Amino acid sequence: MSASVEQPPQGAPALRLHRQLVKIWATGPGWQRLAAVNHSVIGLRMVITSFVFFAIGGILGMLTRVQLATPNGDFMDAETYNQVFTMHGSMMLFLFAIPMVESFAVYLTPKILGTRDFAFPRLTAYGYWCYLLGGTILTVSLIARVAPDSGWFMYTPLSSNVYTPGVNADVWLLGVTFVEISALSLAMEIVVSVLKMRAPGMSLDRMPIFGWYILVTAMMMIVAFPPLILGSILLEIERAFGLPFFDPTRGGSALLWQHLFWLFGHPDVYIIFLPMAGALSTMIPVFANRPLVGYRAIVVAIIALAFLSFGIWVHHMFTVGIPHLALAFFSAGSAIVAVPTAVQFFAWLATLAHGKPRWDLPMLYIFGFFFVFTAGGLTGVMLAIVPFDWQAHDTYFIVAHMHYVVAGALAFPMMAGFYYWLPLLTGRTAAYRLAVPAFWLIFIGFNLTFFMMHLTGLLGMPRRVFTYNGDEGWDWLNLLSSVGSFVMTIGFGMAVIDIIVQLRFGRRVRRNPWNATTLEWAMPMPPAPYAFASIPRLGPGKEQAAPGQLALSLARGEGYLGFARNGWQETLGVHMTSGEPDQVIVLPQPTYLPLVTALFTGAAVLAMLFKLYLLSLAMALVTIGLFVLAGQRAGLGRDYGPLPIGHGASVPPHTEVASAPPWLALICVLVADGTLFTSLVFGTFYLWIAAPHWPANLAPEASRVLALGVIVALVIAAVAARGSLRATSAGARAQGWIGLAVIALLAAIAAAVGLIGSVTPHPHQHALGATAAALIGFVALHAGIGLLFLISNLLRIHAGFISPRRLTDLRLSRLWLDYTTVTGIIALGLVLALPALVATLGARP
Amino acid sequence: MNGRAVPPRRLWLLAAGFLVWCSALVVLYALHAIGCAFGWQAGALRWSLAIVLFVHLIVIAWMWRHLATARPEPKLGQAAVFLQTVVVWTLIAALVATVITFAPSLVLKTCI
Numbered sequence: 008m009s010a011s012v013e014q015p016p017q018g019a020p021a022l023r024l025h026r027q028l029v030k031i032w033a034t035g036p037g038w039q040r041l042a043a044v045n046h047s048v049i050g051l052r053m054v055i056t057s058f059v060f061f062a063i064g065g066i067l068g069m070l071t072r073v074q075l076a077t078p079n080g081d082f083m084d085a086e087t088y089n090q091v092f093t094m095h096g097s098m099m100l101f102l103f104a105i106p107m108v109e110s111f112a113v114y115l116t117p118k119i120l121g122t123r124d125f126a127f128p129r130l131t132a133y134g135y136w137c138y139l140l141g142g143t144i145l146t147v148s149l150i151a152r153v154a155p156d157s158g159w160f161m162y163t164p165l166s167s168n169v170y171t172p173g174v175n176a177d178v179w180l181l182g183v184t185f186v187e188i189s190a191l192s193l194a195m196e197i198v199v200s201v202l203k204m205r206a207p208g209m210s211l212d213r214m215p216i217f218g219w220y221i222l223v224t225a226m227m228m229i230v231a232f233p234p235l236i237l238g239s240i241l242l243e244i245e246r247a248f249g250l251p252f253f254d255p256t257r258g259g260s261a262l263l264w265q266h267l268f269w270l271f272g273h274p275d276v277y278i279i280f281l282p283m284a285g286a287l288s289t290m291i292p293v294f295a296n297r298p299l300v301g302y303r304a305i306v307v308a309i310i311a312l313a314f315l316s317f318g319i320w321v322h323h324m325f326t327v328g329i330p331h332l333a334l335a336f337f338s339a340g341s342a343i344v345a346v347p348t349a350v351q352f353f354a355w356l357a358t359l360a361h362g363k364p365r366w367d368l369p370m371l372y373i374f375g376f377f378f379v380f381t382a383g384g385l386t387g388v389m390l391a392i393v394p395f396d397w398q399a400h401d402t403y404f405i406v407a408h409m410h411y412v413v414a415g416a417l418a419f420p421m422m423a424g425f426y427y428w429l430p431l432l433t434g435r436t437a438a439y440r441l442a443v444p445a446f447w448l449i450f451i452g453f454n455l456t457f458f459m460m461h462l463t464g465l466l467g468m469p470r471r472v473f474t475y476n477g478d479e480g481w482d483w484l485n486l487l488s489s490v491g492s493f494v495m496t497i498g499f500g501m502a503v504i505d506i507i508v509q510l511r512f513g514r515r516v517r518r519n520p521w522n523a524t525t526l527e528w529a530m531p532m533p534p535a536p537y538a539f540a541s542i543p544r545l546g547p548g549k550e551q552a553a554p555g556q557l558a559l560s561l562a563r564g565e566g567y568l569g570f571a572r573n574g575w576q577e578t579l580g581v582h583m584t585s586g587e588p589d590q591v592i593v594l595p596q597p598t599y600l601p602l603v604t605a606l607f608t609g610a611a612v613l614a615m616l617f618k619l620y621l622l623s624l625a626m627a628l629v630t631i632g633l634f635v636l637a638g639q640r641a642g643l644g645r646d647y648g649p650l651p652i653g654h655g656a657s658v659p660p661h662t663e664v665a666s667a668p669p670w671l672a673l674i675c676v677l678v679a680d681g682t683l684f685t686s687l688v689f690g691t692f693y694l695w696i697a698a699p700h701w702p703a704n705l706a707p708e709a710s711r712v713l714a715l716g717v718i719v720a721l722v723i724a725a726v727a728a729r730g731s732l733r734a735t736s737a738g739a740r741a742q743g744w745i746g747l748a749v750i751a752l753l754a755a756i757a758a759a760v761g762l763i764g765s766v767t768p769h770p771h772q773h774a775l776g777a778t779a780a781a782l783i784g785f786v787a788l789h790a791g792i793g794l795l796f797l798i799s800n801l802l803r804i805h806a807g808f809i810s811p812r813r814l815t816d817l818r819l820s821r822l823w824l825d826y827t828t829v830t831g832i833i834a835l836g837l838v839l840a841l842p843a844l845v846a847t848l849g850a851r852p
Numbered sequence: 853m854n855g856r857a858v859p860p861r862r863l864w865l866l867a868a869g870f871l872v873w874c875s876a877l878v879v880l881y882a883l884h885a886i887g888c889a890f891g892w893q894a895g896a897l898r899w900s901l902a903i904v905l906f907v908h909l910i911v912i913a914w915m916w917r918h919l920a921t922a923r924p925e926p927k928l929g930q931a932a933v934f935l936q937t938v939v940v941w942t943l944i945a946a947l948v949a950t951v952i953t954f955a956p957s958l959v960l961k962t963c964i
Binding site for chain 2: 202210211212303304306307310311313314315317318330331332333335336339340343347582583584585586587666692696697847850851852
């Protein structure tokens with residue numbers, strides 16, 4: 008039952024097609040810029056914003072170097088210094104490094120993969136606004152002198168209420184969590200887009216290596232961020248409401264925070280490194296004039312790296328008193344993680360060795376990276392060896408190592424990538440007279456600053472001290488470090504001037520100035536809002552077409568979707584492995600909704616910060632309402648059947664297929680949420696086995712009737728969701744089933760709330776009660792989100808967005824309720840098992 | 853455009869080897885912590901750790917053997933060959949990583 012659609016114009020000339028597509032895809036002028044959802048616009052904004060935070064973080068770093076340049080420095084007092092170094096680390100990691108690599112991914116990934124935009128443009132925009140607002144909260148706290156001051160990893164008990172009674176730690180916990188929401192949403196967006204929105208014919212074996220890097224990185228983010236989000240939520244709950252998850256005097260454990268933090272923190276190093284390695288793997292073959300050596304080996308290496316990086320978080324905790332056998336697991340893992348990194352290095356070197364390398368500006372930075380990252384990697388292997396780590400722990404050696412692997416692995420490829428892709432953005436080339444000296448100043452300054460820190464560390468200088476006496480032998484090393492930091496800053500300053508000069512006066516370059524083979528060069532320079540006027544086809548016999556030639560053909564509309572239809576922002580969805588087109592994805596138009604939603608999210612965070620909890624709850628509810636509202640406008644209001652996409656092919660719209668992007672997105676959400684849930688379960692077991700003050704006679708009690716009531720209600724809701732799906736598929740009314748599911752979920756929530764009220768010991772008194780309450784709260788929260796799914800289903804059925812062919816909404820609800828039921832059974836089972844677990848503690852020697 | 857393709861669910865195999873490695877890490881770390889906390893006999897703890905380690909090694913080795921000998925269907929194209937190669941090598945990498953990372957459980961003293 009294919010409905011009629013506006014027929015595409017035949018043989019549209021390039022200019023006419025350009026005008027038609029710009030009308031559909033362009034972001035409006037003036038205030039309408041705030042409604043932008045286009046990945047090029049958002050990506051560029053993220054780049055600029057991340058560099059503003061880089062500048063602020065860099066200035067803070069300079070301030071610490073001024074303070075430490077000479078002994079007994081009185082440039083800052085200890086309290087100010089604590090805020091400055093904490094914010095330096097937090098900004099560089101959370102507001103610069105992660106968003107910067109994401110901004111590269113946002114701007115470049117759709118272009119390199121040959122598609123027009125990301126799968127969820129409004130989510131991209133929401134992620135950006137969350138990032139901007141969260142970063143602004145942190146920055147303003149610095150100006151107001153209430154910035155976080157407990158170090159960038161916020162260790163408890165220093166960051167607990169007892170030792171940090173002000174709002175400083177709350178600013179970090181709330182601000183960083185806010186930014187993490189942004190990072191997580193963008194990561195899900197990237198996974199879905201890479202898997203579902205490539206150019207037709209781009210099977211996984213043909214995907215540019217950058218796609219693999221970004222895909223693996225985004226998956227790592229989906230798994231890495233939830234433990235820290237959970238830790239931040241639990242610590243904020245402890246600070247705000249007194250539930251003692253991390254308080255050892257009431258059955259909590261300060262080390263639980265370290266575990267949750269480093270479960271995020273260590274993979275984060277690779278989350279930063281891998282996209283930059285992806286940029287290197289893209290650039291090096293271009294300058295070597297030959298394809299990348301070892302494509303398959305690199306894919307294996309990055310998968311191995313992704314997993315191994317998660318399994319070595321304890322190497323940040325070698326000194327906390329873990330048994331030696333367990334330390335050996337993490338020590339061995341920390342050493343072998345160097346192997347997949349080395350595989351990539353040798354692949355890059357082999358590419359250069361077997362090619363005909365040409366020297367250009369990005370290559371300078373690539374060689375700078377080789378030097379710096381090799382040094383950082385070697386000290387990493389040193390620190391993987393437990394006895395050495397015990398000596399160097401919490402000294403400046405760690406600061407040096409960390410800057411070599413994180414800053415070096417980020418800054419040098421980033422600058423290489425900038426100079427490589429800047430012509431794409433500007434259509435102009437760099438002014439070499441400035442750019443080359445800038446590199447040498449950055450390279451020399453970087454090594455002068457951070458190499459000296461190895462030596463100060465080996466001489467025993469602890470990190471985070473705000474001054475020293477001058478009789479320790481650290482004076483000249485610190486002075487050289489400080490001088491180096493200024494040299495490096497001058498280098499970055501020159502690079503900024505160079506980029507401004509390039510933007511304003513740079514020599515215009517021809518299309519594809521580097522003779523690259525990736526698709527981002529097969530488009531206008533700078534890119535048009537629609538990216539590709541028509542979507543390229545890859546496959547046998549097609550990959551040899553140079554991007555320059557391909558660009559002209561695509562501009563004439565000779566690829567897929569080389570026309571405008573119904574004013575829709577259309578792109579193609581493909582089969583995940585083969586890359587064959589299987590759906591037309593109709594993307595949403597610019598809207599202020601992401602900005603408004605982010606503002607309300609920010610208001611909820613700020614109200615929480617100022618301890619206005621009811622207001623915070625109200626703002627959170629408005630935010631949720633806005634998400635439901637956004638869902639109301641998604642998709643198509645009627646069935647269309649297969650739509651022509653060009654070249655004689657037709658595929659259905661994304662609303663009428665089972666493998667639509669939202670389905671994959673929900674799987675990503677569940678993976679992230681499942682990681683958070685697993686972390687919560689881990690936390691419960693960890694406190695049981697490791698926390699002090701969990702005596703066997705502290706027997707908890709939970710109402711079995713209520714717990715069983717919750718489980719039964721969740722099962723009924725899941726069954727009812729299935730019923731609604733079956734009914735709609737058969738063309739019958741689903742409202743009855745949905746109503747039953749709503750009632751079941753309301754009953755589950757009521758029973759869960761009753762269960763929390765009956766938890767003993769009281770959640771304020773002991774971590775045992777607090778973890779039980781957290782587990783039950785998790786179930787109640789998910790049942791509440793399930794309610795939102797169902798309400799959205801009812802509204803969308805009423806509005807005509809759901810039909811026997813458009814079932815995605817109902818399938819999403821079913822999946823969510825299945826997940827809620829499974830996690831609910833596990834969580835409540837654990838709560839019911841707690842008395843038996845606690846009783847076993849009596850058997851401990 | 854409607855030719856057969858590798859089913860997307862097979863992409864999970866890319867992670868299979870290292871998921872088993874993760875499982876080994878979690879189970880061995882937890883078992884070791886519980887054994888030490890409850891004062892298990894060193895011999896009993898050692899045997900428990902060894903059994904868990906060998907079970908994980910056997911699982912990875914079985915997957916390796918199973919997948920390395922399976923030929924990809926020609927009609928699934930080059931993507932199937934590529935995926936099989938990558939999956940097999942991730943299994944080999946995971947097997948080696950499991951041996952190196954967790955071998956200490958066979959030789960080091962258990963609870964100091």
